[in-house]
Amino acid sequence: MSVVHRGCELPESLWYDVERDVWLRREADGSLTLGMTDPAQTRSGKLLHIQFKRVGRHVEAGQSLATVETAKWAGPFPTPVAGTIVAVNEDAFRADILVANREPYGAGWIARLSPDAWAPESTGLVTGPPAIAAYTARIEALALSCFRCAD
Amino acid sequence: MPTRPPIRLLDLPPLPPLRSQTVYHAVGHALRPGDADTIMLVSPNAPYVSIGRHQDLSREVDLDYTGAHGLPVIRREIGGGAVYLDGGQLFCQWIFHAAHLPATVEERFRLYIDALVRAYRALGIAAEHRPINDVHVAGRKIGGTGAARMSEAEVVVGSLMFDFDTATMARVLKVPSEKFRDKIFQSLTDYMTTMRRELGEPPPRERVVAAYLDACRQVLGREIVPGELRPAELALAAELDARFTSAEWMEQSGGLMRAWVKIHEDVRVGEGVHKAPGGLIRCVARVRDERLDDVAFSGDFTARPATMTADLEVALRGSELAEAALLGRVEDYYARVRPEIPGVSPADWVAAVLAATAKEPPGQAA
Numbered sequence: 001m002s003v004v005h006r007g008c009e010l011p012e013s014l015w016y017d018v019e020r021d022v023w024l025r026r027e028a029d030g031s032l033t034l035g036m037t038d039p040a041q042t043r044s045g046k047l048l049h050i051q052f053k054r055v056g057r058h059v060e061a062g063q064s065l066a067t068v069e070t071a072k073w074a075g076p077f078p079t080p081v082a083g084t085i086v087a088v089n090e091d092a093f094r095a096d097i098l099v100a101n102r103e104p105y106g107a108g109w110i111a112r113l114s115p116d117a118w119a120p121e122s123t124g125l126v127t128g129p130p131a132i133a134a135y136t137a138r139i140e141a142l143a144l145s146c147f148r149c150a151d
Numbered sequence: 152m153p154t155r156p157p158i159r160l161l162d163l164p165p166l167p168p169l170r171s172q173t174v175y176h177a178v179g180h181a182l183r184p185g186d187a188d189t190i191m192l193v194s195p196n197a198p199y200v201s202i203g204r205h206q207d208l209s210r211e212v213d214l215d216y217t218g219a220h221g222l223p224v225i226r227r228e229i230g231g232g233a234v235y236l237d238g239g240q241l242f243c244q245w246i247f248h249a250a251h252l253p254a255t256v257e258e259r260f261r262l263y264i265d266a267l268v269r270a271y272r273a274l275g276i277a278a279e280h281r282p283i284n285d286v287h288v289a290g291r292k293i294g295g296t297g298a299a300r301m302s303e304a305e306v307v308v309g310s311l312m313f314d315f316d317t318a319t320m321a322r323v324l325k326v327p328s329e330k331f332r333d334k335i336f337q338s339l340t341d342y343m344t345t346m347r348r349e350l351g352e353p354p355p356r357e358r359v360v361a362a363y364l365d366a367c368r369q370v371l372g373r374e375i376v377p378g379e380l381r382p383a384e385l386a387l388a389a390e391l392d393a394r395f396t397s398a399e400w401m402e403q404s405g406g407l408m409r410a411w412v413k414i415h416e417d418v419r420v421g422e423g424v425h426k427a428p429g430g431l432i433r434c435v436a437r438v439r440d441e442r443l444d445d446v447a448f449s450g451d452f453t454a455r456p457a458t459m460t461a462d463l464e465v466a467l468r469g470s471e472l473a474e475a476a477l478l479g480r481v482e483d484y485y486a487r488v489r490p491e492i493p494g495v496s497p498a499d500w501v502a503a504v505l506a507a508t509a510k511e512p513p514g515q516a517a
Binding site for chain 2: 042043044045048049051067069070071072073074075076142143144
């Protein structure tokens with residue numbers, strides 16, 4: 001189930017790094033799927049280009065899994081969790097560069113990681129009602145209203 | 152807005168091109184909690200070419216020309232296109248904690264450009280914000296802006312344009328034809344401006360800086376205090392000097408391709424080719440406000456009257472970019488003049504125009 005606050009969709013089932021505007025989902029095989037949140041795609045705007053780190057590369061928490069260029073901004077897509085990149089969603093972005101703007105929590109995922117460890121609370125990740133509370137507070141503090149930057 | 156600590160001003164002397172880029176990247180990447188936000192003012196002490204974060208160097212820049220003229224080419228972490236820069240521009244970089252700037256890129260530009268507009272107006276230039284991130288004077292762009300995340304810092308950059316060398320700007324780009332280059336030069340001349348052009352002579356640097364800092368104080372509501380680069384920032388700038396000149400950084404295949412050169416928010420120039428049964432049609436087109444502002448045809452076809460391409464260029468100027476509107480104008484010309492041009496139908500001219508004015512390269516449709 002998703003909560004929508006000021007137009008920002010926030011699925012309750014996901015884990016979030018609220019400060020970095022990143023969502024994570026733990027898959028059955030223990031890997032993590034990561035993507036931009038709805039606030040993230042709103043804040044940065046329509047994607048023009050994304051350059052992925054290569055599969056097999058190990059990244060530390062805080063390092064980028066990809067660099068993103070939108071119409072007016074460039075920056076990293078950071079991982080809150082250290083691990084090894086096992087997949088990147090390059091094909092989906094090649095087919096539709098706006099896929100993360102249209103479907104940030106679905107087809108627009110960015111990378112999949114085999115984490116060195118999975119201790120989400122100790123790395124500051126939140127899920128469920130506490131995540132929604134933290135994210136809605138942040139959205140209020142930023143006075144942010146979300147819209148899908150894909151039109 | 153809560154009271155925030157003063158902003159550090161780094162009003163730097165002209166620096167070598169590489170350092171003029173790495174110094175603000177260093178301040179961005181070195182920003183730690185508790186550090187002051189920074190406004191940096193810097194010009195290069197020699198000309199160079201700056202390319203965007205994800206551009207392909209060899210695809211965008213005429214490396215034979217830059218090599219022959221000793222022009223360095225430097226990739227920045229900011230996005231956007233290739234641009235020729237020199238001492239005629241004063242770069243104004245805001246290197247701030249993310250929390251000290253508005254949440255969205257669009258709002259950040261509104262604030263940043265408000266300061267540029269106020270500064271220009273204080274200098275007697277009727278500048279205005281053309282959203283999202285242009286500053287215009289009577290339809291002409293005065294300077295460029297951009298933004299990026301650098302570690303914990305959000306960085307917004309732009310320039311105060313004392314002067315701009317449009318001829319060299321058009322020369323350093325890698326272009327498909329000299330006709331295209333001419334159109335770029337003409338478009339830069341038509342749609343860009345500078346303080347020199349607006350005022351006859353640009354004001355002294357001190358006056359421009361004073362106007363800009365006053366404007367920054369007004370829009371940010373904060374004190375701005377002169378400061379110095381910290382040793383950690385200088386050390387990081389030296390590291391970035393090495394990184395930014397490495398083959399790995401410069402030659403990375405960025406893959407960001409545009410089918411056109413953007414002159415400003417409303418104006419772009421593109422080239423397209425269409426193979427008609429009667430020959431190849433090459434079209435260079437300038438689009439303004441999504442209408443065909445100017446167009447030029449060439450190719451290996453044979454036409455009578457000899458003025459046919461020039462006549463068509465006049466007939467198409469000002470047209471909407473919709474296929475039906477373009478076709479109507481070309482068909483009207485064919486009906487009036489009955490040209491002899493075997494194997495080239497009205498639809499072929501339209502196909503060439505549409506290829507030149509497409510917003511995305513083939514295979515990159517949004």
